[in-house]
Structure formats: C-alpha cells, structure tokens
Amino acid sequence: MSKSYLTTEFPPELVLALAESDDISLSSLNSLAQTCNHLHNIIQPELDAALTPEVASEVLLDAAKTNKPEVVAKLLAPPYSVDPNAYSGNSCTPLHAAAERGHVAVVMLLLAAKADVTRTWDSRIDDDMQPLHLAVLKGHVAVARLLLERGANPNTRYGEWFRYIICDAAYRSSIEMVETLLDYNANLEQRDTHGTPLGHAVARRDLGMIEYLLRRGAEVDAEMPLYPGAQCGSFVPPFKATALYFVLSLKHPKGDGKKRNAESAPKEGREKIMKLLLMYGAKKDRAMETVKQYLTGLADAEGISEEGLLKKVDSIFASVELSK
Known part of the structure; x- marks a missing residue:
C-alpha cells in the first residue's frame, strides 16, 4: 500500500472508525490529521466534536508534556482558545509540565498566551511549586530565564x-x-x-x-546549621557555626548516645576550602569562639584533652598558612 493511497484514497469510513476508536488518543489523532488534507478533512470534524473544554485542557496538558508545540499553538488559538492556566491531569498547569521538562518552544507559546508564571501546583505534596521552581530543580536554564523575564520571582x-x-x-x-x-x-x-x-x-x-x-x-561568615533540616529530636550543641568552623571537620559532641548526630564535613579538600574562605575574609576568631565555647564536649568527642584539641585546631590552621 503506497503512501499516496493513504493520504488521498484511504476510505473515509475506515478513517472515521479509527477516529472513533478508544485505542488512539486525541493528541495522536490530531497529529494524524495534520499529515495531509485528505485525512484532515475527514478527521477534523470528529476532533472538533470531541474537543469539549475539559477534553481540550487535557489535550493541551499532554501536548505540553510531550513537547508538541504545533498542537499547543493550535489549541491556544481560536476557535479553541484553551485557557493556559487551567488545572488538569495531576493538578498542574501546562506551563508547569513544559517547564519541568525543559520544552522551550512550548513554554514560549504558553507565555505568549498569558500563562501565569506565579500559578502554583495544586497539590498538597508539592506545596506552592511554581513553574520556575520546577525548571531550576531540573536544571533547565533557558526555561528559567524565560520565566524570570516574564516576572517569576x-x-x-x-x-x-x-x-x-x-x-x-x-x-x-x-x-x-x-x-x-x-x-x-x-x-x-x-x-x-x-x-x-x-x-x-x-x-x-x-x-x-x-x-x-x-x-x-x-x-563568608554566615552561620550554617549543624543539624540541617532537623524538625524534631534531641540535639547536642553547637547547633550552628560559621563555614570555617564547619570545614575544620571536628567530631561533634556525642551527648548521651541517643542524640541525633550533627553534620560534619569530611576532611577531603579541607585546606583548599579553608584557604579560600580565609582569602575572602573569613574570621578565624569566629570559628575559635565556637571551639572554645564547646571545648569540653569537642575534646571528649575527639578522645583527647582540651589542650590537645586546641593544638589540633592550631595545627590545621598552620597547615593552611603553609599552603598559601
């Protein structure tokens, strides 16, 4: 069967049977209708009849997800004029779907149709998630820039x-x-x-x-939480400290053994990072304030005397000085 037969002579009743089948999506049917005038003239009336506002929103969302700008453009334009800000599917807008997947052309079409860059994902799981958040989380720089240009905060x-x-x-x-x-x-x-x-x-x-x-x-001396993300539980101080203290990689006080462990930095790359922080003005005194305030617990965690801990910290700073 030749391609020309399919596009010029394929019986209309068979095309209509295909159009009425539950096994083919409206999005796929629309793509088929765009292949030639013969199929378009047969299928388009069926599409128009099936495309209620609710169905059109679903098709727009699917086209945004699957990167079909030609379908998106058609649905956004008259006579369909689908609302680009309508929620559908899993409670996201087409702009959420396109931004998350990095579909630049689709994002541009939606923005041109006045898609709202501040609309949040309508779900308790993804609290206040806007298209820009999804673009950033997925690493789509070009999409993020488009959204920022349109006023995303x-x-x-x-x-x-x-x-x-x-x-x-x-x-x-x-x-x-x-x-x-x-x-x-x-x-x-x-x-x-x-x-x-x-x-x-x-x-x-x-x-x-x-x-x-x-x-x-x-x-450079902004404090870091030593229990990042902690919302409950028992904790042993210090609870926060400067980056310079964090990079010292000292063992945290152990408490009674039932306490949650604080985050500590591995020793790899310590001198390079400390050198960089000091070069940009990090204050050794700020880090030492934390060391001295919690000296007993820190020394106990390291298994050495308080004097031994101070010598250890001094030697770390000395090694950084020598590496300059």
Missing part, C-alpha cells in the same frame, strides 16, 4: 521544608543557574533549613561553587 519559598531555588541551584552545583537567578535579583543570602547557598556549597565541598559565590559577594 526567584525569592519565593516553596515546599514542605521551606526551600528556595537559589539554595537548590547551589546544592546542584549549577553555576550557570545560580548566575541566572542572581541576574534577576535572587537573594544571595537566602536561607533555607540547610543554610545559605554558600552553606550548601561548603557542605558539598564544591570548591568551584564556593569560589563563585564568594566572588559574587556571599557573606
């Missing part, structure tokens, strides 16, 4: 754990994304349950991100 909080996208971008080691967010006035000192963007980078020993954030003016 880079400083809105989202999620059950009160997250911020600049912190997430720093955690994911995406300098390009952090730079994009800062270009649109993201707060460099924004703090979530894991601290500032610099705190995230230090906790991951991400030297490149640490240096970039410091060059952009991040507060």
Whole structure:
C-alpha cells in the first residue's frame, strides 16, 4: 500500500472508525490529521466534536508534556482558545509540565498566551511549586530565564521544608543557574533549613561553587546549621557555626548516645576550602569562639584533652598558612 493511497484514497469510513476508536488518543489523532488534507478533512470534524473544554485542557496538558508545540499553538488559538492556566491531569498547569521538562518552544507559546508564571501546583505534596521552581530543580536554564523575564520571582519559598531555588541551584552545583537567578535579583543570602547557598556549597565541598559565590559577594561568615533540616529530636550543641568552623571537620559532641548526630564535613579538600574562605575574609576568631565555647564536649568527642584539641585546631590552621 503506497503512501499516496493513504493520504488521498484511504476510505473515509475506515478513517472515521479509527477516529472513533478508544485505542488512539486525541493528541495522536490530531497529529494524524495534520499529515495531509485528505485525512484532515475527514478527521477534523470528529476532533472538533470531541474537543469539549475539559477534553481540550487535557489535550493541551499532554501536548505540553510531550513537547508538541504545533498542537499547543493550535489549541491556544481560536476557535479553541484553551485557557493556559487551567488545572488538569495531576493538578498542574501546562506551563508547569513544559517547564519541568525543559520544552522551550512550548513554554514560549504558553507565555505568549498569558500563562501565569506565579500559578502554583495544586497539590498538597508539592506545596506552592511554581513553574520556575520546577525548571531550576531540573536544571533547565533557558526555561528559567524565560520565566524570570516574564516576572517569576526567584525569592519565593516553596515546599514542605521551606526551600528556595537559589539554595537548590547551589546544592546542584549549577553555576550557570545560580548566575541566572542572581541576574534577576535572587537573594544571595537566602536561607533555607540547610543554610545559605554558600552553606550548601561548603557542605558539598564544591570548591568551584564556593569560589563563585564568594566572588559574587556571599557573606563568608554566615552561620550554617549543624543539624540541617532537623524538625524534631534531641540535639547536642553547637547547633550552628560559621563555614570555617564547619570545614575544620571536628567530631561533634556525642551527648548521651541517643542524640541525633550533627553534620560534619569530611576532611577531603579541607585546606583548599579553608584557604579560600580565609582569602575572602573569613574570621578565624569566629570559628575559635565556637571551639572554645564547646571545648569540653569537642575534646571528649575527639578522645583527647582540651589542650590537645586546641593544638589540633592550631595545627590545621598552620597547615593552611603553609599552603598559601
């Protein structure tokens, strides 16, 4: 059977039977209708009859997910004029779906149709999740920039754990994304349950991100939580400290053995990070204040005397000085 037969002579009743089948989606049927005038003339009336406002919203969402800009453009234009801000499917808008998947062309069409960049995901699980949040979490820089250009706020909080996208971008080691967010006035000192963007980078020993954030003016002595994300339980102080103290990688006081362990930095890359922090003005005295305030517990955790702990810390700083 030749292609020309399918596109010019295929019996209309068979085409209509296909159109009425439950085994083919409206989105696929629409794609088939676009292949030639013969099929379009037969299928389009069936599509028009089936495309109620509710169904049209579902088809638009599916087209946004599967990156079909031609279908999106058709549904957004008259006579369909589907609302780009309608919730459907799993309670997200087409802009959420396209932003999460990085479909630039679809995002541009939706924005041109006045899709709301501030619309949140209508779900208790994804609290206050906007399209920009999804684009950043998935690493789609081009989409994030489009949304920011249309007024998306880079400083809105989202999620059950009160997250911020600049912190997430720093955690994911995406300098390009952090730079994009800062270009649109993201707060460099924004703090979530894991601290500032610099705190995230230090906790991951991400030297490149640490240096970039410091060059952009991040507060070098901003305190980091030593129990990141903790909402309940028993904790042993110190509860927070500067990045310089964190990178010392001292063992945390043990408490009674039932306490939750604090996060501590592995020793790998310690001298390079400390050197960088000191170069950008980190104060040794601030770190030493924490050491001295909790000296007894820290020494006990290390299994050495208080004097021995102070000597250990001094030797760490001395090794950093020698490496300059």
